Amino acid sequence: MGGSTGYFEFNTVDWNQMWSATWETIWMTIVSIVAVAILGYFIGLLLFETSGSTNLVVRIINWIVALFVNVFRSIPFIILIVLLLPFTKNVVGTIIGPVAALPSLIISAAPFYGRMVELAFHEIDRGVLEASNAMGASQWQIITKVLLPESLPALISGITVTTISLIGYTAMAGAIGAGGLGNLAYQEGFESSNNTVTLVATVIIVIIVFAFQFLGDFATRKVDKRVL
Amino acid sequence: MIEFKDVSKTFATEKGNVTAIKDVNMKIEDGEIFGIVGYSGAGKTTLIRMLNGLETPTTGVVEVNGTKISELDRNALRKKRHKIGMIFQHFNLLWSRTVRKNIEFPLEIAKISKADRQKKAEELIKLVGLEGKEDAYPSELSGGQKQRVGVARALANDPEILLSDEATSALDPQTTDEVLDLLMDINKRLGITIVLITHEMHVIRKICEHVAVLDGGKIIESGQVLDVFKHPQQPITKRFVYSEAAPSPEDTNVVVEQLLKEYPNGKIIQLTFHGNQANLPIVSEIIHKFPKIRISIIEGNIHQTHEGAIGSLFLQLIGDEGDINGALDYLKTMRVETEVIEHGR
Numbered sequence A: 001m002g003g004s005t006g007y008f009e010f011n012t013v014d015w016n017q018m019w020s021a022t023w024e025t026i027w028m029t030i031v032s033i034v035a036v037a038i039l040g041y042f043i044g045l046l047l048f049e050t051s052g053s054t055n056l057v058v059r060i061i062n063w064i065v066a067l068f069v070n071v072f073r074s075i076p077f078i079i080l081i082v083l084l085l086p087f088t089k090n091v092v093g094t095i096i097g098p099v100a101a102l103p104s105l106i107i108s109a110a111p112f113y114g115r116m117v118e119l120a121f122h123e124i125d126r127g128v129l130e131a132s133n134a135m136g137a138s139q140w141q142i143i144t145k146v147l148l149p150e151s152l153p154a155l156i157s158g159i160t161v162t163t164i165s166l167i168g169y170t171a172m173a174g175a176i177g178a179g180g181l182g183n184l185a186y187q188e189g190f191e192s193s194n195n196t197v198t199l200v201a202t203v204i205i206v207i208i209v210f211a212f213q214f215l216g217d218f219a220t221r222k223v224d225k226r227v228l
Numbered sequence B: 001m002i003e004f005k006d007v008s009k010t011f012a013t014e015k016g017n018v019t020a021i022k023d024v025n026m027k028i029e030d031g032e033i034f035g036i037v038g039y040s041g042a043g044k045t046t047l048i049r050m051l052n053g054l055e056t057p058t059t060g061v062v063e064v065n066g067t068k069i070s071e072l073d074r075n076a077l078r079k080k081r082h083k084i085g086m087i088f089q090h091f092n093l094l095w096s097r098t099v100r101k102n103i104e105f106p107l108e109i110a111k112i113s114k115a116d117r118q119k120k121a122e123e124l125i126k127l128v129g130l131e132g133k134e135d136a137y138p139s140e141l142s143g144g145q146k147q148r149v150g151v152a153r154a155l156a157n158d159p160e161i162l163l164s165d166e167a168t169s170a171l172d173p174q175t176t177d178e179v180l181d182l183l184m185d186i187n188k189r190l191g192i193t194i195v196l197i198t199h200e201m202h203v204i205r206k207i208c209e210h211v212a213v214l215d216g217g218k219i220i221e222s223g224q225v226l227d228v229f230k231h232p233q234q235p236i237t238k239r240f241v242y243s244e245a246a247p248s249p250e251d252t253n254v255v256v257e258q259l260l261k262e263y264p265n266g267k268i269i270q271l272t273f274h275g276n277q278a279n280l281p282i283v284s285e286i287i288h289k290f291p292k293i294r295i296s297i298i299e300g301n302i303h304q305t306h307e308g309a310i311g312s313l314f315l316q317l318i319g320d321e322g323d324i325n326g327a328l329d330y331l332k333t334m335r336v337e338t339e340v341i342e343h344g345r
Ligand SMILES: Nc1ncnc2c1ncn2[C@@H]1O[C@H](COP(=O)(O)OP(=O)(O)OP(=O)(O)O)[C@@H](O)[C@H]1O
Pocket: B011, B012, B013, B018, B019, B020, B038, B039, B040, B041, B042, B043, B044, B045, B046, B047, B199
């Protein structure tokens, strides 16, 4: 390692490398968030539908899912990646590159979002569910026509929060070889002491976070018809 | 017809069993408006929820038009529920749907085609008087408008009966009257049976034909609304009937129609006294001044309200037109509120 460079020596930045790292970060985030949204939705639905039952089997299912959720939520991400290395190698075939980051990203964020989904469902007015039942709605109709639309603002703001922590995770995953801006900042910025690269990578990540936050807030406001 | 046969309901709770309904036997005829009144915790909600199977009786049978509700399987029960509309105290509309879409909701549940849904929603919007609000969201509506949506939604699948659980309890008096008028109108036009529960006696008086008084899960008194109002038997019923301040009990269509039926001759007038006007010797003055008029006292009463005493007196005046009009003019000079009772008031 030579002497550190300054923060503003932009001519030392390999912009092609920077853009491809940016693209990797965005790609990892979007692919994993889609998977997290779907998986989390089902986890939340399962938790919600099985809560408060008197049936023993249903209670056991609820207990198992809740345990799974709580365990995976409490494992620090960096440890989860290491823990899942054999699994990742099996599923993806490699432990290097953006694709290899996906299993850990998804498995860490899905339970987190699942809890948010469950909470969002619990916040729905009980009277509306009662009315739907009184009209003879089937469970499936209630899920698609009531639970989903009536909790949409909370689901969207939940996915926004989850996305932002996922962006943080991609950077962490990058540091151990998953690619993306985190990887670039670590390899070029830290190992080769190019502070300008670290700064630029940081700025880009902040912009990505802001963009997702803005989009999420906008969508939440757009769908929320409770206060006009 | 709706029939409760020896219906009881016990809830098992952590603190032991709670008997919410006890040995209820009751019949509700087709096309009538039937009221169930009782204090909080009397079991009203539990009772009405048995009609659409949201609650199952522990013992006994609930029949709606010959179908035993508690014996239906899940699918049959859902089908039956399409034909039983329900409205709620807090409206329970979907905030994410517009007025139109809220009304279409039960039609979607019953898998009605899109074209038919739209047509039906259009009709119902007119029926409940919400034209111009079709595309508003519930958060943009007043309480009364929300309940109109609730009513329209409950009627979407052309139900045989309409259940109302405290549907006016969250509304101010004037809006309450509007919604009650709407219910009455629907009952007349569609011939639908309405079962409504309330803790407000004036709701019963205004629109119900029959009433049952529920206390501690038991029906302690029931009958024609007019009879129950005139001759309440049980202490609780008396409390309900008398607790009611203004407007006076006569202020109802049912009572008016009844009076006109019973006293077809002459003119029926209602005098209303406030405070110490009740001490004026009005009747003897009229007899004195208009000796050719025959006067019978139909009924009278005095209510204590927070604004002082309010009395009302119903008189039947029989005689020739001129004399009666003279008497009416005379009453006007006495500063007593006078109203001639007519059909369709
Ligand atoms: N699901 C339940 N579990 C246990 N107890 C219940 C349940 N539902 C009702 N009860 C009890 O049954 C009794 C009657 O309740 P219900 O809700 O029918 O009364 P209500 O007449 O509708 O009262 P309100 O005017 O306050 O709505 C109450 O003592 C209540 O605590």
